[in-house]
Amino acid sequence: MDETVRLMHYDPRWRQEFEQTRSGVLQSCRGWVVDVRHIGSTAVGGMIARPILDVVAAVQDEGDVEQALAESADLIEGLNYLRGETPMWAAETIVLNKPRRGEPTHRVFLTYLDSPFWRSSLAVRDALQSDRSLSLRFEETKVARWRDAGGDPQQYADDKSVFFAHLIEHHL
Incomplete structure (x- = not known):
């Protein structure tokens, strides 16, 4: 993912893709x-987003969670996904990317049901979907961070994570 970050206007086809x-x-x-949910900016109608469909998929938090995660990750790889680097903010996940000429088109965050990542990603999505002023502030911040970073993927991700941390701390 060394390419420049691209942003685009909301595409209603993202719902069908999900x-x-x-x-x-x-x-x-x-x-x-046992459950798969649409997260990220592509899950928020009308929002400018990176054209990467993010989903969180959960295994049951019973029995051998490690085996369930490993088995599931192997099976998802069979859908043309590749294991990716897990960001620090998603520590309890396995990240799988579906690439197309470099940048992924789809990303699955595989975790266990009710994990901290599961709860926070759904809470952020729900807050952005239900509070238009919050989603507009996030969109403005995202576009400004994208401009400031000159499209650099790491800088953009780092800057955006500050907003998410603030959102989680003060709104959720």
Whole structure:
């Protein structure tokens, strides 16, 4: 992911892309994955976003979670995903990317049901979906950080993570 960050206006097809991704992950994981949710800016109608469909997929938090995560990750790789680097803010996940000429088009954050990542990613999504003024502030911040970073992926991610930390601390 050394390419320049691209942002684009909301694409209503992202909802259908999510449904297809959700179906594929659930079917391929043969019961290991029990829930798949659309997260990130592509899940917020009308928001400018990176054209990367982010989903969080969860295995049951019972029994051998490590085995469930490993088995599920292997099965998701069979859907043309590659394991990616797990960012510090998603420590309890396995990240899988579906690449297309460099930048991924889809990203699955595989975790266990009700993990801290599961809860926070859904809470952020829900807050942005339900509070238009908050989503507009986030969008303005995101575009400003993108400009300031000159499209640099690492700088953009670092700057955006500050906003998420503030959002989680003060609004959720």
